[in-house]
Amino acid sequence: MQIRFAGIGGQGVVLAGVVLGEAAAIEGLNVLQTQDYSSASRGGHSIADVIISNEPIYDVMVTRADVLVALHQLGYDTVKESLKEDGLLIVETDLVKPDRPYVGAPFTRIAEGTTGLALTVNMVALGYFVAKTGVVKKESVEEAIRRRVPEGTEEINIKAFRAGFEEGKK
Amino acid sequence: MQIRFAGIGGQGVVLAGVVLGEAAAIEGLNVLQTQDYSSASRGGHSIADVIISNEPIYDVMVTRADVLVALHQLGYDTVKESLKEDGLLIVETDLVKPDRPYVGAPFTRIAEGTTGLALTVNMVALGYFVAKTGVVKKESVEEAIRRRVPEGTEEINIKAFRAGFEEGKK
Amino acid sequence: MTEEAKTDVEKNGYLVVGKAEGIVEIDVDTFLCKGCGICVEMCPRKVFEWSKELSEKGVHYPVPVNAEKCIKCKLCELLCPDFAIAVRW
Amino acid sequence: MTEEAKTDVEKNGYLVVGKAEGIVEIDVDTFLCKGCGICVEMCPRKVFEWSKELSEKGVHYPVPVNAEKCIKCKLCELLCPDFAIAVRW
Amino acid sequence: MIIRGDEPEQVRLIKKLYKPGNYFMQGDEAVSYGAIFAGCRFYAGYPITPASEIAEAMARELPKVSGYYLQMEDEIGSIAAVVGASWTGLKSMTATSGPGFSLMQENLGYAVMTETPLVLVDVQRSGPSTGQATKGAQGDFFQARWGTHGDHPIIAVSPTSGQDAFWETIRAFNIAERLRTPVVILFDGVLAHTREFVRIPDIGEVEITYRKLPKNEEEARLPFGDPHGDGVPPMPLFGHGYFTHVTGSTHKENGLRDVYTPEVHDRLVRRIHRKIEQNRHVYEKYEEHFTEDAEILVVSWGVTARPSLGAVLRAREEGIKAGLFVPKTVHPFPGERMRELGKRVRAILVPEMNLGQMILEVERYVNDDVLLKGVNRIGGVPLTVEEILREIRGVA
Amino acid sequence: MIIRGDEPEQVRLIKKLYKPGNYFMQGDEAVSYGAIFAGCRFYAGYPITPASEIAEAMARELPKVSGYYLQMEDEIGSIAAVVGASWTGLKSMTATSGPGFSLMQENLGYAVMTETPLVLVDVQRSGPSTGQATKGAQGDFFQARWGTHGDHPIIAVSPTSGQDAFWETIRAFNIAERLRTPVVILFDGVLAHTREFVRIPDIGEVEITYRKLPKNEEEARLPFGDPHGDGVPPMPLFGHGYFTHVTGSTHKENGLRDVYTPEVHDRLVRRIHRKIEQNRHVYEKYEEHFTEDAEILVVSWGVTARPSLGAVLRAREEGIKAGLFVPKTVHPFPGERMRELGKRVRAILVPEMNLGQMILEVERYVNDDVLLKGVNRIGGVPLTVEEILREIRGVA
Amino acid sequence: MPEIYSKYPLIKYLRKEALPTALCPGCGGGTVLNAFANAVDGLKLDPRELVVVSGIGCSAWIASPYFLADTLHTTHGRAIAFATGVKVGLPDKKVVVISGDGDLAGIGGNHLIHAARRNIDITVILVNNFIYGMTGGQLAPTTPFGAKTTTSPYRNIEHPLQISETVSAAGASYVARWTTAHVYQLIESIKKALTVKGFSLVEVISQCPVQFGRRNRMKEPAEMLRWFLRNSVPLAKAKKMKPEELEGRFVIGEFVNRERPEFTEELNRLIDEVQEHFGLKEV
Amino acid sequence: MPEIYSKYPLIKYLRKEALPTALCPGCGGGTVLNAFANAVDGLKLDPRELVVVSGIGCSAWIASPYFLADTLHTTHGRAIAFATGVKVGLPDKKVVVISGDGDLAGIGGNHLIHAARRNIDITVILVNNFIYGMTGGQLAPTTPFGAKTTTSPYRNIEHPLQISETVSAAGASYVARWTTAHVYQLIESIKKALTVKGFSLVEVISQCPVQFGRRNRMKEPAEMLRWFLRNSVPLAKAKKMKPEELEGRFVIGEFVNRERPEFTEELNRLIDEVQEHFGLKEV
Numbered sequence A, B: 001m002q003i004r005f006a007g008i009g010g011q012g013v014v015l016a017g018v019v020l021g022e023a024a025a026i027e028g029l030n031v032l033q034t035q036d037y038s039s040a041s042r043g044g045h046s047i048a049d050v051i052i053s054n055e056p057i058y059d060v061m062v063t064r065a066d067v068l069v070a071l072h073q074l075g076y077d078t079v080k081e082s083l084k085e086d087g088l089l090i091v092e093t094d095l096v097k098p099d100r101p102y103v104g105a106p107f108t109r110i111a112e113g114t115t116g117l118a119l120t121v122n123m124v125a126l127g128y129f130v131a132k133t134g135v136v137k138k139e140s141v142e143e144a145i146r147r148r149v150p151e152g153t154e155e156i157n158i159k160a161f162r163a164g165f166e167e168g169k170k
Numbered sequence C, D: 001m002t003e004e005a006k007t008d009v010e011k012n013g014y015l016v017v018g019k020a021e022g023i024v025e026i027d028v029d030t031f032l033c034k035g036c037g038i039c040v041e042m043c044p045r046k047v048f049e050w051s052k053e054l055s056e057k058g059v060h061y062p063v064p065v066n067a068e069k070c071i072k073c074k075l076c077e078l079l080c081p082d083f084a085i086a087v088r089w
Numbered sequence E, F: 001m002i003i004r005g006d007e008p009e010q011v012r013l014i015k016k017l018y019k020p021g022n023y024f025m026q027g028d029e030a031v032s033y034g035a036i037f038a039g040c041r042f043y044a045g046y047p048i049t050p051a052s053e054i055a056e057a058m059a060r061e062l063p064k065v066s067g068y069y070l071q072m073e074d075e076i077g078s079i080a081a082v083v084g085a086s087w088t089g090l091k092s093m094t095a096t097s098g099p100g101f102s103l104m105q106e107n108l109g110y111a112v113m114t115e116t117p118l119v120l121v122d123v124q125r126s127g128p129s130t131g132q133a134t135k136g137a138q139g140d141f142f143q144a145r146w147g148t149h150g151d152h153p154i155i156a157v158s159p160t161s162g163q164d165a166f167w168e169t170i171r172a173f174n175i176a177e178r179l180r181t182p183v184v185i186l187f188d189g190v191l192a193h194t195r196e197f198v199r200i201p202d203i204g205e206v207e208i209t210y211r212k213l214p215k216n217e218e219e220a221r222l223p224f225g226d227p228h229g230d231g232v233p234p235m236p237l238f239g240h241g242y243f244t245h246v247t248g249s250t251h252k253e254n255g256l257r258d259v260y261t262p263e264v265h266d267r268l269v270r271r272i273h274r275k276i277e278q279n280r281h282v283y284e285k286y287e288e289h290f291t292e293d294a295e296i297l298v299v300s301w302g303v304t305a306r307p308s309l310g311a312v313l314r315a316r317e318e319g320i321k322a323g324l325f326v327p328k329t330v331h332p333f334p335g336e337r338m339r340e341l342g343k344r345v346r347a348i349l350v351p352e353m354n355l356g357q358m359i360l361e362v363e364r365y366v367n368d369d370v371l372l373k374g375v376n377r378i379g380g381v382p383l384t385v386e387e388i389l390r391e392i393r394g395v396a
Numbered sequence G, H: 001m002p003e004i005y006s007k008y009p010l011i012k013y014l015r016k017e018a019l020p021t022a023l024c025p026g027c028g029g030g031t032v033l034n035a036f037a038n039a040v041d042g043l044k045l046d047p048r049e050l051v052v053v054s055g056i057g058c059s060a061w062i063a064s065p066y067f068l069a070d071t072l073h074t075t076h077g078r079a080i081a082f083a084t085g086v087k088v089g090l091p092d093k094k095v096v097v098i099s100g101d102g103d104l105a106g107i108g109g110n111h112l113i114h115a116a117r118r119n120i121d122i123t124v125i126l127v128n129n130f131i132y133g134m135t136g137g138q139l140a141p142t143t144p145f146g147a148k149t150t151t152s153p154y155r156n157i158e159h160p161l162q163i164s165e166t167v168s169a170a171g172a173s174y175v176a177r178w179t180t181a182h183v184y185q186l187i188e189s190i191k192k193a194l195t196v197k198g199f200s201l202v203e204v205i206s207q208c209p210v211q212f213g214r215r216n217r218m219k220e221p222a223e224m225l226r227w228f229l230r231n232s233v234p235l236a237k238a239k240k241m242k243p244e245e246l247e248g249r250f251v252i253g254e255f256v257n258r259e260r261p262e263f264t265e266e267l268n269r270l271i272d273e274v275q276e277h278f279g280l281k282e283v
């Protein structure tokens, strides 16, 4: 499965991709994770790709995304073409106005509501994604979060992830 | 004719070559002048080559010297192999001990005696060379000296050149 | 948005305007503003409060709710890294 | 070479030795010496004079003809760029 | 003090720090761990996308293994410090990308001339100039070969995945040490930033080579001689009382400068070339897939070798007799093998993330009657299996 | 203020200063006078043997013609200043040798990417590294082609004598201006220091080209567009109120950075390549001697072309059907003509003062059935007529 | 592309189509741009009279492309050398370099020093954020002793370069250091720097909340501004303090302001003299 | 190869087979070599404890190949960067850089400043002869205003870099300037520099009679030495003089001599801390 997260710098899109990749790795799947971002600053788009497969992976980029998780209009506009016709589009509904069918929720507001921190939006979206697709197990993601987020922020991130997961299960 | 001047840095060997080249140029001959020296300092060998010909010159270096003017043992040792078997060897007799037939004189002492300046040894040797070979005219060399030596030193250099020329005519 | 005695706050497209009649008009461009908080924090008179809602960028932006307290030092305007604020009178 | 009352100058291969008995011995290596004149000019007591003859390098070299005037300041030895001088006593 | 990666103390540290297993990591990190396993204990560099993660990993890990991380004021100074450290016996590395690689060229030539072992990682990004700084490319293929001035040989290896980067880095160090020469790793920004599984082995599984040291005073007196006939002089390290003289000017076997005698220059520079030429067995490496019966040969390298393999596999599924040739040591180019393979096939495709560079080498070894075609992509996006497959179909 | 070499005031100065006639001068001086005649009015450089005489001549002559001579703190800064000056409208040049050429590579790539006309003289000396600093060589042939990072085209010319250096320098400026691109002059230390006759012509005899300037606001708004279809955008100079944006990052036609969109990069970099490719008529140049009926072809360049001609003449005297092909623009290599000539001959000899560089280009264009052989010499001493003749005889 | 609504008149100095900038929220680079626009406006300079040159880095993006003038965005570290060529070619224009600490004083430190020595009439605005921002927060030669960065993950063991002090010693005509929090003084100094004949440097200590602040317990831009204010020491006072007391402080103020012959003037004067000497002047 | 007859005992520090040096008669570089040998001898240093690094230039040939120690003759301008790697690898050896003004302060100025800032324990002996000697006498960044060189044939319009002052500002532990004519003080300063922990610079104003003197009316080496003596001003006195009065003078003396943490010590301390922190120390 090819999954693409798209947002702007500062939304933690790459971390979401890395955590998902790590989770898949924990489950012993083949996984490849890449990213594309503006030079080190926060204004531009930020894209994270994850390819998860039981087979060897020969492509080093997402060619046709099965799922696109869009956290910001800019990111969405940059990569929307790459989503398959029958692909799943998940959006942050306050910040993205898609031109095709989608599911989603106001992830930033949920983040602020749950953790008080807008920047946990990435984990909320990741939770939502995992709930919707089931491509990896909730527990694997939580383990991956523990490995990958800055020390001391594990719990807050897991909280955000769970909030998103709940939202996705609704 | 291929002429090679060889000495050590500080003896003005290159200037001798340049003046000879310029003199040949003044006479409308084809001429090519090159040099080889140690990196900018005075301890090493210093070589100046002049090729004078009525024909176009295709070689950009002296291949077999017709004349070797050696002002110092170091320079002599560096290039003595390049002198033709029947070539003419001219040496500064105080400073070069050749291992083959030669002509020459104590050019440095002549320079000191004539101009008071040891460093006019190059012009003395050039004068001697011109007297011995006649490859260019005395007047052309004097004109060339005027064009090529630092302003204010023309007369002293010509004086040295003439002293060498006289010595060569002896 | 907080309602204050002498400040009128209104939104006009991307622009958020806080007007304190006879004192000052403070404009915030929410298209340029990145919500860094410098104006909110550095204003010596605490003129700005954070918006409740997110801007299109997904950030909260400053609302000049207390424009009437403004001493026209222009610090907010000069410090804003994004030319988003104008303090005029 | 100038003959001075108290200085004996002799040549030994490349070495020129000026000996002022009981005072100092000054050695000049004419293989190393490039005839720059620093010793000749900078010696506070004018101990050196130029050689009449050229060295193998084609230069005049310093001869410590007035070694007996030497104050052993070693300036010549230290300034010589070519390690050609030794002042010993 | 010479830190050897196989000293008991180092082995203890590595065993304690790096448990064998699969790790999800970036290509840049894989290079870094490879370096540490190979015994690299000195890193000097200057940040640049997409190579900075190597510096970051080295800054984090080196102190743990008693190694030195230095950040210099620029790339010129970085490779200079690496050369200096190498002469003290430390296995040394630097990493950079295009602009920095350009700046390092002068001192890379110095390392060639002074026969200083070191590893230089060029994480290729999309140029020319600043270009697309965050995007990967394969545009420095020939810069690695010819970037410094004057006649010189060079060895460059190019990994094709994160896992490969780990092992190729070790191989690069081994070659550098064995042949007393700088080795370039032509990595790329795509793999550098791609996270994948990388298996970290037990240190015992890793074969590590060390430079020849002089066996006696006599060998030490000829730091640029050839006592063993393999073109590789033993290296008398600094600090051992050998009074070694090292210069980038033309020098004699004893290290002393002689910049006038043509024969001295000829002897030195030809020996340095011969050293590389005659030791092909030390570094020559390529991978082949289905080349026995291939009619269409894909020749690819680095990051593009991977979708190329995917495409060849797919072509085979479709019944097309495609094969793949992947030089892993790209300089000197494995020309003889290329010539042999070229004789057997009908068409050759050369996919690269550039406007056609390795293809110019291939061209020298294949006859006119073989269809030779580049599959090129610039702009920072890797070639895909699908795109390469399409080209294979096109010539099938 | 833009100084144009053909302004009446400049013509007056040049006529007053430089009387037409034969002068006995060094190759480096010939380059300098060529530059001044071509309209060069800005020189920034850093001393290096054997290129320093160019700096010295420029320092002496430029003030006389209202031009600027600058000595910078290094070669990196030198070419940077040259690029800056070029954007103000000054025809600009720098000169260096191997080590400095290595240092200039990064900014040479910047000049390619920003399409800045300039002339860079590389007076090749014997490398690698510091090598034999006072000796000439031809070892930077491929460095000139591939020295900077990333895919880029380059134009390089190489003079074969002092007289030729005068005219080739003028040609280099004309190409640079016409195609808005840097041009490298691959000169060498032998000719640089050789004194010969050089005829200085009347300025009226010299054809001088100037860069295209924007004809209107619209053209000025697209400093990297292609309004005339020749791949060459008009250059909106600084100081004219155009608010031009110039960057070495990937940029759109209007100059603004876009480093993320693959198509923008592809369009820009391919146009820059196409500009060079489609304008071969502007720069392609080679000399041929006796190629009509040659059986043995000597292919040579730069300083070695001259003894090569001597050798071919001697061979003809001896009845050997030898011919000579001398690329004067060496990059892009005149491959098509090489291919044609390669078909007609039995053997090709490539004399060069290096270990075999141009021969690698020749190899790409000739068939296996032609005997291809390098005649190589390193160590700083030029090849002689006799030596090349011997090789010709050897294959006759 | 939405219209810019900002009523702030100085926005006229910017390339609107490029806004908002790509800088992070609260990046001091934006404040420097603001201050620079104020200085230009205060001097009533026509931007046609300006050429702005920068290197590579976030701070190099301040003017490239945002400031609406001729802008030359060059290679990392070399801005001043490029600017030197521009200034010689356009001696009557104001040539300004705006770039980062890493760019101008790290890799590019030599050009900085030699331009100061030459005293060429270029105004350098050096944005010192103690970090390599653009590449993701690596150690810079300005990073405070002990600070954490991605390449000094434990602590920085190097000492930061005293840029203004060093450039003063090298010979600039005008040198001043301020922080972004001292924006009024900063604007005045930029105005002076633009006016002074000769080489001028305005070093601006500036916040990089994302790459520096975040790793050094100052995530919010305003926290960093307060840090600047708390630790700034005016030059006069600093002169009376011991080196130890100044550790970790920011000495602010004007370091030098002196008249010395300017390079392009000298260069043009030399040309004049030479032409005079050789009798080349038209009669 | 004739035998060396010199009775001067310090010749034991030289590579005899390479003598006489390739330097010109009267070149100050030889005097610097002499002074350096004296300092080494004075400190009773075993040359096995030394590594000497140089760049490219006549002054870079002082130790390469003449001084008998491990000697690394590098590329132009980069000696200090090479030396940095050597020092880190051999923290217990004395690493010395001897090279020219053009090499170390011209093209190499940035490495000089950053090494001073880092305060790495390297001793730099910078031979300032106001000129690019080796390449034939071109303008250097140290050439006096107004002087003639092959690339300033009319007059130099640039100002010379104040090397010692600039390096002091950048943070060295020890900085002194002398001329070759002050050979006693020079030897003492080199000894101090070799002893000080941290970065030390000894700037030696030195005669290049051939490329500088000749073009500036001082053909004889001794004339240049007398010029040095005549125009030298001790630092204490100079502090009381105006810049105009100091134009063309050589300020001599010790500029700084201070204790600051040294880089390789800090680096090894960091390694210790990290290994401690991660529990890596053998128990």
Ligand SMILES: Cc1ncc(C[n+]2csc(CCOP(=O)(O)OP(=O)(O)O)c2C)c(N)n1
Residues within 6 Å of the ligand: E046, E047, E048, E049, E075, E099, E100, E103, G056, G057, G058, G059, G060, G075, G076, G099, G100, G101, G102, G103, G104, G127, G129, G131, G132, G133, G134, G135, G140
């Ligand atoms: C030759 C070269 N080396 C390295 C880089 C990578 N690089 C880009 S920006 C930068 C650092 C910029 O730091 P600074 O100048 O302080 O700017 P900031 O981003 O902090 O504003 C570096 C190292 C480069 N572009 N070119």
Ligand SMILES: Cc1ncc(C[n+]2csc(CCOP(=O)(O)OP(=O)(O)O)c2C)c(N)n1
Residues within 6 Å of the ligand: F046, F047, F048, F049, F075, F099, F100, F103, H056, H057, H058, H059, H060, H075, H076, H099, H100, H101, H102, H103, H104, H127, H129, H131, H132, H133, H134, H135, H140
């Ligand atoms: C990159 C590079 N640029 C230029 C040169 C040429 N070069 C050799 S020595 C030298 C100047 C040396 O000057 P300095 O360091 O003052 O030494 P000096 O000869 O005066 O003692 C130069 C420019 C070089 N070797 N490498």
Ligand code: SF4
Residues within 6 Å of the ligand: C028, C032, C033, C034, C035, C036, C037, C038, C039, C040, C061, C062, C079, C080, C081, C082, C083, C084, C085, G026
């Ligand atoms: S300072 Fe500017 S960008 Fe920051 S919050 Fe205020 S208005 Fe927005």
Ligand code: SF4
Residues within 6 Å of the ligand: C026, C042, C043, C044, C045, C046, C047, C069, C070, C071, C072, C073, C074, C075, C076, C077, C087
């Ligand atoms: S002008 Fe001053 S007081 Fe008024 S809002 Fe801005 S910062 Fe506050």
Ligand code: SF4
Residues within 6 Å of the ligand: D028, D032, D033, D034, D035, D036, D037, D038, D039, D040, D061, D062, D079, D080, D081, D082, D083, D084, D085, H026
């Ligand atoms: S100082 Fe030395 S080299 Fe110079 S003349 Fe005296 S002995 Fe000879």
Ligand code: SF4
Residues within 6 Å of the ligand: D026, D042, D043, D044, D045, D046, D047, D069, D070, D071, D072, D073, D074, D075, D076, D077, D087
């Ligand atoms: S030691 Fe002093 S006094 Fe004696 S000869 Fe030498 S310089 Fe003269």
Ligand code: SF4
Residues within 6 Å of the ligand: A040, A041, A042, G022, G023, G024, G026, G027, G028, G029, G058, G059, G129, G133, G134, G207, G208, G209, G210, G211, G212
């Ligand atoms: S990384 Fe730092 S310097 Fe760069 S834009 Fe962001 S805050 Fe500014």
Ligand code: SF4
Residues within 6 Å of the ligand: B040, B041, B042, H022, H023, H024, H026, H027, H028, H029, H058, H059, H129, H133, H134, H207, H208, H209, H210, H211, H212
């Ligand atoms: S050129 Fe000058 S610096 Fe070089 S050796 Fe000669 S006198 Fe010394």
Ligand SMILES: [Mg+2]
Residues within 6 Å of the ligand: G057, G059, G100, G101, G102, G127, G128, G129, G130, G131, G132, G133, G140
């Ligand atoms: Mg910075």
Ligand SMILES: [Mg+2]
Residues within 6 Å of the ligand: H057, H059, H100, H101, H102, H127, H128, H129, H130, H131, H132, H133, H140
């Ligand atoms: Mg010098």
